[in-house]
Amino acid sequence: MPFVNINFQTDDGKFSPDGRWVAYRSMESGRPEVYVQGFNLDPSQPRGKWQVSVAGGELPRWRRDGKELFFHFNDGFYAVDVKTDGKSFAAGIPRLLFEVPTVSPSNTLSGARFMVSRDGQRFQVLAAVEKTASSPIEVLLNWR
Numbered sequence: 820m821p822f823v824n825i826n827f828q829t830d831d832g833k834f835s836p837d838g839r840w841v842a843y844r845s846m847e848s849g850r851p852e853v854y855v856q857g858f859n860l861d862p863s864q865p866r867g868k869w870q871v872s873v874a875g876g877e878l879p880r881w882r883r884d885g886k887e888l889f890f891h892f893n894d895g896f897y898a899v900d901v902k903t904d905g906k907s908f909a910a911g912i913p914r915l916l917f918e919v920p921t922v923s924p925s926n927t928l929s930g931a932r933f934m935v936s937r938d939g940q941r942f943q944v945l946a947a948v949e950k951t952a953s954s955p956i957e958v959l960l961n962w963r
Contacts, residue, residue, distance in 0.1 A: 831878055832860065835885045840903055842871065842879035842888055851877045853890045854899070855908055872909045873935055883937035891933060894918045896942060920947045 834841055842855045853876035857866040871879070875892040882889070883910040888899045888910070895918050900911035921932050921944060934943045 830960065833879050833881060835881050836883055836901065837885055837902055840885075840908060842890075844877045844879065850875050851892070853877065853879045853888070855879075855888070855910070856945065857906075857908065867908060867912055871901070872897070872913055874913075876890050876913075878932060880933070880935045881890050882939035887939050889916075889939065889942075891921070895922050896933070896944075898939070915941075919944050921945060 820893040825945050827845055827846045829843055829847075832841050832843040833893070834897050839858055840855050841858045842853060844851050845854050846852075850872075852870055853872040854868055856868045858903045859866065870893065871888060872890055876897065880888075882890045886901060888901050890897050890899075890913075896916045897913045898916050899913045902909040932945050
């Protein structure tokens with residue numbers, strides 16, 4: 820059964836630790852943004868929908884306790900404080916944590932570009948590195 824059934828590209832869905840919310844990326848605004856919806860399988864129950872990113876976002880990741888949501892956009896990594904208690908969702912203002920040039924999505928699976936530790940304090944990022952010319956190898960033949 821489709822969870823988000825709209826005419827825009829949506830992907831990168833991640834369940835909150837308690838399984839009650841889904842964060843995902845959608846192109847409905849014309850650029851990638853991170854949204855959160857309540858999760859239930861009963862179509863008669865309201866789900867609600869909240870936009871979390873404000874200037875672009877992708878690859879949402881939840882902190883283990885569900886109180887923070889991380890996402891990526893361009894070279895920036897962002898965090899947003901969230902409240903998932905009760906029946907409603909609330910998100911704070913996204914704050915830039917750091918910037919790192921990452922590997923292009925065409926070179927890797929999008930979901931594998933970064934991981935966050937359970938406490939949200941450490942990030943593992945698949946970063947682009949400068950290619951440098953290697954030193955030439957010298958081979959001496961017929962030496963005695």
